[in-house]
Amino acid sequence: MEKKCMIIVTILLLVVMATPIKAIGQIVVEEQSTTYLYNAIKSETDPISIEKMLVQMEKQSASEPRDAMILDAGRYIAAKAYAHAGDAQKANYWMNKINNKSWKTSSLSTVTRALIEAGMLNDAEELVKPFLGQTGSNNFHYGLILYKRKEFKAALEYLKPNNEDKSDFLSADAEIYPFALIEADKQLDAFNEVNRLLKISANRSDRFKDASRKLFQNKYGDEIRYEFLLDSMDTVDHNSTLTKIAKMETNQLAPDFELKDLNGKSVSLKSLKGKIVILDFWATWCQPCIASFPGMQKAVDYYKNDDSVVFMFIHTQEKSPNAADDAKKMLIARGNRFDVYMDLKDEVLGKSPVSAAYKISGLPAKFFIDKNGFIRYKNVGYIGVDEAIPEIKTIVDKLKAE
Numbered sequence: 001m002e003k004k005c006m007i008i009v010t011i012l013l014l015v016v017m018a019t020p021i022k023a024i025g026q027i028v029v030e031e032q033s034t035t036y037l038y039n040a041i042k043s044e045t046d047p048i049s050i051e052k053m054l055v056q057m058e059k060q061s062a063s064e065p066r067d068a069m070i071l072d073a074g075r076y077i078a079a080k081a082y083a084h085a086g087d088a089q090k091a092n093y094w095m096n097k098i099n100n101k102s103w104k105t106s107s108l109s110t111v112t113r114a115l116i117e118a119g120m121l122n123d124a125e126e127l128v129k130p131f132l133g134q135t136g137s138n139n140f141h142y143g144l145i146l147y148k149r150k151e152f153k154a155a156l157e158y159l160k161p162n163n164e165d166k167s168d169f170l171s172a173d174a175e176i177y178p179f180a181l182i183e184a185d186k187q188l189d190a191f192n193e194v195n196r197l198l199k200i201s202a203n204r205s206d207r208f209k210d211a212s213r214k215l216f217q218n219k220y221g222d223e224i225r226y227e228f229l230l231d232s233m234d235t236v237d238h239n240s241t242l243t244k245i246a247k248m249e250t251n252q253l254a255p256d257f258e259l260k261d262l263n264g265k266s267v268s269l270k271s272l273k274g275k276i277v278i279l280d281f282w283a284t285w286c287q288p289c290i291a292s293f294p295g296m297q298k299a300v301d302y303y304k305n306d307d308s309v310v311f312m313f314i315h316t317q318e319k320s321p322n323a324a325d326d327a328k329k330m331l332i333a334r335g336n337r338f339d340v341y342m343d344l345k346d347e348v349l350g351k352s353p354v355s356a357a358y359k360i361s362g363l364p365a366k367f368f369i370d371k372n373g374f375i376r377y378k379n380v381g382y383i384g385v386d387e388a389i390p391e392i393k394t395i396v397d398k399l400k401a402e
Contacts, residue, residue: 034060034067041074047081047090054078054094072100076107083114088123091115109137121145132158140173147176152183175208182211191215220305228302228389241390248377248395254369255357259314259341262328267341270373272310276399277369278392280313281343281360284326288382289364293336295388300338302393309396316343316355317363370399 037057044050054074061067075094082090091111098104108131115124125145131138143158159177174197181190194212198204204212216226254277258268269277280296282289296311303309315327327340343352358367361380368377377395 034070038070038074041077045081047078047085047087050074050078050081051090051094069100069103072098072103076103076110079107080110080114083111084118086115086118086120088115088120088127092127105135109135109141112138112141116141116144116148121148143180144176147180150183152180155180156184156186172205175205178208179211182215187215187218191219224298224301224304228298228393241387241394244387245377245391245394245398248368248379250375250378252375254367254373254375255354256373257354257357259312259343259354261339261341262324267312269369273373274371275308275310276371276396277310277312278396279358279365279367279369280311281316281355281358281363281365281367282313283315283317283319283363284323284330285319286363290330290334292364292383292388293334295383297336297338298389299392303396308400311338313338313340314343314354315340316352316360318345318352368395368399370402 034057037053037060041050041053041057044053057071057074061071075098079091079094079098082088082094091114095104095107095111098107108128112124112128115121115127124141128138128141128145132142133139139158143155146152146155147159156177159180161174161177178190178193178197181187181193194208194215197208198212213223213226217223254269256269258266260266278299282292284290296313300311303311315323318326320326323344324342327342331337331340343354345351346353349356358365363380364382365380366378366383367375370376376399383391
């Protein structure tokens, strides 16, 4: 029995020894080398070294369809590496060898961009021009080529965003279009685009912010609206603002009144018909009221040149016998610059009449009155400084649009 086993083992060894060593090695290499080489290619930056490994990878994968995707990924890396090195011919060679459609599309975009960054605008144009209209990326890169050639007006057609997907406008590429508008002397269009991009995200490059600041300054004569917009978009999501505003909606006729400001000048609500009026009821003893003033001051400054919007800060429910003087001192000390109207206590009624007419249940209280004299939004209670800014602008914009 032992002798028979030895004979069997000997026969098996002879069979193994008769098998070509290369063939055995190929079995092992073909199982591992494609992945191994691809990982090596991914970590390499020198295009010549990448190409050598890729050629080896092609030889070993020739008979293995399952490796086709990995092979195309390697070709993509080679094309990108040669493009970054400024070798358009080699970049094209490896890109054209890609069979997978998605890899080929991605490669076209990446290689074109790499050639642009390498300053090879003619090569980039030759590569991407036949594919214009197929993807937004192709159009953008062609527009970028024209932009870098200082053909700004021609570039606008290709750089202009063709949809409202916000994700497309968060990258630095989104800034190219407004820059092109500025260079093409389309200042109003540039302002609108800058305004839109800042509303999506205030996280922009310093160059973009400098250009934006100048546009706002040219349009309005100062930077206040620019700063106001940055504040509003930096801190509060627009959708949550709309949700919050929806809870403030109402529709009732605003009680008329006539009050004097701190200088003794009388103003009635009915005299402001045709304008958007914002009433802010407050008191010097109300800490939440005072805490909201920095945001309200920004809002007042934002609309200071807009005659269609009026702010009335109504000092009410005061407990001090020297209410007007207390209000003046406090405003001066805090550096606030807005119009304050005194809703002094009526000795007969025993309460502040305007506050009573508006049924104020707590301070601060804000009322937004439309051009026809109807209260359309109201909020009682403290609103954070960062929240107040976008809420006021959004409400005013809605009322203006009616």
